[in-house]
Amino acid sequence: MAEEKHSLQIKNVGKRFGARQVLDGISLSAQEGTALGFVGHNGSGKTVLFKCICGFLAVSEGEILIDNIPVGIGERMPHNIACSIEEPAFLEEYSGLQNLDFLYRLRHRKDRQKMRDFMELVHLDPTDKKRVGKYSLGMKQRLALAQV
Numbered sequence: 001m002a003e004e005k006h007s008l009q010i011k012n013v014g015k016r017f018g019a020r021q022v023l024d025g026i027s028l029s030a031q032e033g034t035a036l037g038f039v040g041h042n043g044s045g046k047t048v049l050f051k052c053i054c055g056f057l058a059v060s061e062g063e064i065l066i067d068n069i070p071v072g073i074g075e076r077m078p079h080n081i082a083c084s085i086e087e088p089a090f091l092e093e094y095s096g097l098q099n100l101d102f103l104y105r106l107r108h109r110k111d112r113q114k115m116r117d118f119m120e121l122v123h124l125d126p127t128d129k130k131r132v133g134k135y136s137l138g139m140k141q142r143l144a145l146a147q148v
Contacts, residue, residue: 007032007067008053014061015048022048026062088144092133096143097126103147118146 008030015023022045030036038046051057053064055071064071090099100115116126122142132140 007034008036009065009068010049010053010062011065012062013049013052013059013064015045015052015057016060023052023059087137088140090132090140090143093131095129096124096132096135096139096146097128099132099143100146115146118148119143122146 008028010026010028013023013026014021026045026049038049040046048057052059053066053071055073058073090096091102094102096119097115100119101112104112104115119126122145124139124142124146132143135143
């Protein structure tokens with residue numbers, strides 16, 4: 001029987017900061033298109049795990065693979081994922097589309113239709129004039145994902 005392919009594989013991951021063990025033996029796998037979220041008490045390691053998945057922190061034990069490629073810091077950071085780790089910061093007085101447009105101009109991107117497409121992909125209406133300051137945390141996090 002062929003092994004099922006997963007886009008994300010976390011294999012027995014541990015993370016230490018000095019003598020403090022923050023993650024210990026974490027394993028999971030997820031197929032492409034899966035949305036993941038982690039629930040736990042403050043200080044339980046949720047943010048640390050996400051930072052390891054994104055390549056912002058190196059694991060102390062185990063490995064993380066995205067599309068069967070080990071994740072690491074620097075050149076081995078994954079380029080095909082989007083993630084919102086904490087509450088994103090936006091210009092509160094502007095709409096979601098205005099915020100994305102501002103970021104697109106900073107990055108010298110030309111294709112403005114992609115902004116609208118990404119907003120729709122995360123279930124936000126690009127024609128909505130609602131200020132981001134009135135968005136829920138979930139809406140802000142989805143807008144952060146639409147920045148890619």
